[in-house]
Amino acid sequence: MTRRMYVVGNWKMHGVAEDIPQIQAIAEGAKSYPGVDVALCVPSILIERAARAVPGFPIGAQDVHFAEKGAHTGCVSSAMLRDAGAKLTIVGHSERREGQHESDEEVRSKAKAALADDLSVILCVGESLAIREAGTAVMTVQAQLDASLPEGAVGSVATRLAVAYEPIWAIGTGKVASLADLGEMHAALRERLLVAYGDAGREVRILYGGSVNASNAAEIFAVEDVDGALVGGASLTADKFLPIVEAAAAIHR
Numbered sequence: 539m540t541r542r543m544y545v546v547g548n549w550k551m552h553g554v555a556e557d558i559p560q561i562q563a564i565a566e567g568a569k570s571y572p573g574v575d576v577a578l579c580v581p582s583i584l585i586e587r588a589a590r591a592v593p594g595f596p597i598g599a600q601d602v603h604f605a606e607k608g609a610h611t612g613c614v615s616s617a618m619l620r621d622a623g624a625k626l627t628i629v630g631h632s633e634r635r636e637g638q639h640e641s642d643e644e645v646r647s648k649a650k651a652a653l654a655d656d657l658s659v660i661l662c663v664g665e666s667l668a669i670r671e672a673g674t675a676v677m678t679v680q681a682q683l684d685a686s687l688p689e690g691a692v693g694s695v696a697t698r699l700a701v702a703y704e705p706i707w708a709i710g711t712g713k714v715a716s717l718a719d720l721g722e723m724h725a726a727l728r729e730r731l732l733v734a735y736g737d738a739g740r741e742v743r744i745l746y747g748g749s750v751n752a753s754n755a756a757e758i759f760a761v762e763d764v765d766g767a768l769v770g771g772a773s774l775t776a777d778k779f780l781p782i783v784e785a786a787a788a789i790h791r
């Protein structure tokens with residue numbers, strides 16, 4: 539089966555009303571690459587305005603609570619995200635795993651809640667520099683994936699689930715994993731997806747994230763089992779982001 543390339547921007551804690559024209563420029567530019575799935579995950583408070591500004595273009599969230607509703611001050615549920623116009627959400631980004639002490643179990647619950655509510659999910663995993671240097675990155679990230687993957691995400695649900703491999707040391711640093719290490723990790727993650735979901739595991743896209751930009755996207759996308767990218771800094775403006783989408787459009791598998 540062929541997986542469509544998928545390029546997602548993660549605006550992190552950037553973006554106010556005056557940035558909506560950039561979102562419109564990205565959505566407009568993405569129309570030139572119909573073979574690539576493109577989306578932007580913006581701060582939750584911007585979702586509704588962004589979604590209204592770009593009808594038909596998928597706007598997403600960067601986190602979701604696992605509960606339907608209740609006493610969870612400051613949190614938002616998947617139903618609230620959908621109500622605001624979100625079509626997808628990131629879960630388990632390392633900045634939340636570290637900053638908000640999110641466990642694998644919590645990440646799994648969030649992914650399950652979002653999928654059950656018809657959102658697409660990008661589930662992030664990745665190792666620290668210490669783990670990479672200790673030579674245990676592959677087994678550590680495989681274990682993290684095993685513990686964070688929602689059980690039973692098979693069939694049509696598998697197409698709504700993507701995994702993002704983001705080595706923590708490559709995020710916002712300008713450093714990128716070597717193509718050999720990337721290929722090894724993506725193959726190792728594919729293996730775990732097949733164990734978890736059988737053949738449906740082939741439908742789950744595996745994105746790479748960590749200092750992806752217009753100059754390195756083409757070589758990263760050429761690596762087998764790299765099905766796209768989760769892009770931080772270079773997704774904030776159309777002029778930096780669209781060349782990455784263009785690089786994805788050039789991949790024919």
Ligand SMILES: O=C[C@H](O)COP(=O)(O)O
Pocket residue numbers: 548631704708709710711712747748749750768769770771772
């Ligand atoms: O979610 C995106 C990643 O953390 C990558 O961020 P970056 O492209 O700024 O390195």
